[in-house]
Amino acid sequence: MNVVLAKAETGRTLGDAFAVARDRLPGGGKVAELRRQALERYERLGLPNRRIEDWKYTDLRSLMREVLPLAPEPDTAALTRAAAALKLHAIEGVRRLVLLDGVFAPDLSDTANLEKGLRIRTLREALEAGETGEQLFAPENSDAMLALNGAMMTDGLLIEVANGAAIAQPLHIVHIASGPQPAAIFTRSLLNIGNSATATLVESYIAGEGAKAYQVHDSLVVSIGDGARLDHVRLNEDGREAFNISSASLTLGANAHYNTFGMTSGANVSRYQAMIAFAGEGSRVETNGVNLLNGRQHADSTLFLDHAVPNCESREIFRAVVDDRGHSVFQGRIMVRPNAQKTDAKMMTRALLLSDEAEADNKPELEIFADDVTCGHGATTGALDESLLFYLRARGLSEKEAQALLIQAFVGEAIESIANNALRELAIAAAERWLQARG
Amino acid sequence: MALLEVKNLQVRVEDREILHSLSLTVNKGEVHAIMGPNGSGKSTLSHVIAGKPGYEVTAGEILFEGEDLLAMSPDERAAKGVFLAFQYPVEIPGVATMTFLRTALNAQRKARGQSEFSTPDFLKKVREVAARLNIPQEMLRRGVNVGFSGGEKKRNEILQMALFEPSLCILDEMDSGLDIDALRVAADGVNALRSPERGMVVITHYQRLLNYVVPDFVHVMSRGRVVKSGDKELALQLEASGYAQFEDAA
Numbered sequence: 001m002n003v004v005l006a007k008a009e010t011g012r013t014l015g016d017a018f019a020v021a022r023d024r025l026p027g028g029g030k031v032a033e034l035r036r037q038a039l040e041r042y043e044r045l046g047l048p049n050r051r052i053e054d055w056k057y058t059d060l061r062s063l064m065r066e067v068l069p070l071a072p073e074p075d076t077a078a079l080t081r082a083a084a085a086l087k088l089h090a091i092e093g094v095r096r097l098v099l100l101d102g103v104f105a106p107d108l109s110d111t112a113n114l115e116k117g118l119r120i121r122t123l124r125e126a127l128e129a130g131e132t133g134e135q136l137f138a139p140e141n142s143d144a145m146l147a148l149n150g151a152m153m154t155d156g157l158l159i160e161v162a163n164g165a166a167i168a169q170p171l172h173i174v175h176i177a178s179g180p181q182p183a184a185i186f187t188r189s190l191l192n193i194g195n196s197a198t199a200t201l202v203e204s205y206i207a208g209e210g211a212k213a214y215q216v217h218d219s220l221v222v223s224i225g226d227g228a229r230l231d232h233v234r235l236n237e238d239g240r241e242a243f244n245i246s247s248a249s250l251t252l253g254a255n256a257h258y259n260t261f262g263m264t265s266g267a268n269v270s271r272y273q274a275m276i277a278f279a280g281e282g283s284r285v286e287t288n289g290v291n292l293l294n295g296r297q298h299a300d301s302t303l304f305l306d307h308a309v310p311n312c313e314s315r316e317i318f319r320a321v322v323d324d325r326g327h328s329v330f331q332g333r334i335m336v337r338p339n340a341q342k343t344d345a346k347m348m349t350r351a352l353l354l355s356d357e358a359e360a361d362n363k364p365e366l367e368i369f370a371d372d373v374t375c376g377h378g379a380t381t382g383a384l385d386e387s388l389l390f391y392l393r394a395r396g397l398s399e400k401e402a403q404a405l406l407i408q409a410f411v412g413e414a415i416e417s418i419a420n421n422a423l424r425e426l427a428i429a430a431a432e433r434w435l436q437a438r439g
Numbered sequence: 440m441a442l443l444e445v446k447n448l449q450v451r452v453e454d455r456e457i458l459h460s461l462s463l464t465v466n467k468g469e470v471h472a473i474m475g476p477n478g479s480g481k482s483t484l485s486h487v488i489a490g491k492p493g494y495e496v497t498a499g500e501i502l503f504e505g506e507d508l509l510a511m512s513p514d515e516r517a518a519k520g521v522f523l524a525f526q527y528p529v530e531i532p533g534v535a536t537m538t539f540l541r542t543a544l545n546a547q548r549k550a551r552g553q554s555e556f557s558t559p560d561f562l563k564k565v566r567e568v569a570a571r572l573n574i575p576q577e578m579l580r581r582g583v584n585v586g587f588s589g590g591e592k593k594r595n596e597i598l599q600m601a602l603f604e605p606s607l608c609i610l611d612e613m614d615s616g617l618d619i620d621a622l623r624v625a626a627d628g629v630n631a632l633r634s635p636e637r638g639m640v641v642i643t644h645y646q647r648l649l650n651y652v653v654p655d656f657v658h659v660m661s662r663g664r665v666v667k668s669g670d671k672e673l674a675l676q677l678e679a680s681g682y683a684q685f686e687d688a689a
């Protein structure tokens with residue numbers, strides 16, 4: 001049905017685009033067959049719309065309308081623009097891995113002298129070699145955007161951290177869109193952290209100069225082994241006309257620890273959907289998120305925490321700052337399965353609305369099927385406190401400066417959760433860029 | 440030229456007139472005390488001078504060094520040298536006191552066309568003033584006023600006053616909630632800032648504070664007007680006889 005709709009609206013179906021792009025999609029044989037099946041699933045489901053409960057606040061059929069054609073392979077000019085854009089997001093002491101227009105860019109990346117226990121390959125290599133592992137192609141996927149991503153993915157990074165390896169240097173995957181032509185980028189990365197291993201992953205989404213109405217379709221599949229720890233920072237500073245639809249699927253073993261911070265200040269429309277599953281007892285997850293939105297930006301953060309086993313802890317903190325006609329969405333679903341006794345799950349979201357037309361939707365969902373658990377959630381929405389603003393202004397701060405200081409304080413609790421100093425600074429810098437752009 | 444000239448000020452909050460034709464002149468080097476019972480309009484006057492939203496000036500004017508103060512935003516007034524020490528200083532969680540002090544000081548300097556303070560100069564200055572006011576360094580690392588006692592909050596106001604060096608200081612009920620020791624420390628801080636270049640307006644309900652910060656002039660307010668002015672003897676007289684006589688007069 002959607003195929004018919006898509007035809008009516010855009011004059012071409014994704015199927016046609018897929019046929020055109022097929023030669024450029026890595027992997028033949030079994031891989032090509034899995035792609036075809038994924039595309040079929042997508043075509044059957046169509047772009048998510050408000051009638052699908054999970055997408056009711058982010059109706060891609062009206063916000064995005066269509067999936068753009070595949071971005072061309074980056075040329076020399078694209079590399080130059082990307083190198084310039086990278087300067088803004090340079091972090092001291094990280095291992096940088098660049099995905100430019102959906103293709104790994106070795107010239108902009110640092111893959112030399114890999115630490116012991118660290119292995120990095122590209123998705124392209126794996127697909128070209130005919131690999132079809134379960135992590136590469138999720139078999140039963142009911143999410144249209146994940147299916148689309150599986151059908152069209154061109155490249156990504158496959159990172160493995162061996163058992164017991166402590167990778168001190170953060171791994172920084174930078175997604176850059178360089179082209180001025182409207183186009184879509186499809187990437188998928190995998191990260192496997194062995195038992196008792198530790199690693200830090202940073203993901204940035206940025207635009208090269210001149211990049212405008214591009215679409216990012218990304219997915220990340222992570223497995224954290226027993227006794228392992230992953231720190232994960234995600235910063236979306238895509239161009240103001242861009243779309244970013246990203247999915248993550250994370251699984252924790254026993255006594256594992258996952259700490260993540262995500263901030264969206266870029267893109268026109270974005271959605272980050274993360275599924276975090278506890279597969280072993282005694283594990284802990286802390287997720288912290290911030291949306292900083294203005295103009296007509298729309299950002300959706302959708303988290304699903306699956307407490308499938310006993311004795312695990314999860315903490316979710318989310319802060320939204322929305323100005324102008326911005327629209328922030330937070331959906332936090334916590335599932336506590338019958339067996340998951342002694343689960344301790346808490347979720348707290350707060351939204352700050354800076355204008356009368358700003359909107360923040362907040363949908364907490366607790367589904368608890370075990371009886372011996374501690375679960376809670378809270379949500380508040382409000383404006384900046386007038387008495388605090390006056391105090392600051394009486395001390396010489398302009399209205400914007402006073403607001404900026406209070407906004408920084410508001411998101412500070414979430415940003416403070418970042419353990420690594422350099423990464424925390426990076427997040428603070430991104431928040432400051434947003435505040436400065438407000439004027 | 441007078442430092443502050445309030446002329447026939449009439450102020451309304453919602454439908455109620457709070458100040459009726461109030462006049463007050465403060466010159467540099469002078470300390471004026473404004474006394475009066477609760478609800479006489481003392482705090483309203485301080486709020487209107489500082490530029491707090493929610494007050495409607497229906498008549499009269501306020502000149503600060505000859506300039507129309509009411510036409511300025513609160514931050515412009517602060518940069519010009521108007522400082523209000525709040526009766527109830529607010530708590531601002533998540534904003535470190537040091538960050539707040541530096542941001543405020545530099546915002547004022549920038550508005551005056553002065554260069555920003557360098558970090559070492561700023562730190563040196565804050566430490567000096569803090570030591571004088573008996574403010575531990577640990578307090579400066581906390582959020583603004585977060586978890587401060589009443590006395591600590593008031594000392595933090597005086598710290599800011601000393602740091603920003605305003606030419607007009609308005610102290611709104613600085614003695615409320617302070618025990619005698621805390622009051623003495625705060626009063627010493629204020630007295631250290633008395634100068635021929637600075638005017639002060641000390642708003643208080645009780646005469647007690649004026650034993651420590653001795654005013655040059657005392658004004659009694661009642662029902663939105665200044666009903667009597669005099670020197671420090673007037674305060675002592677009030678202590679003995681109370682405000683009732685003025686309530687009747689107003």
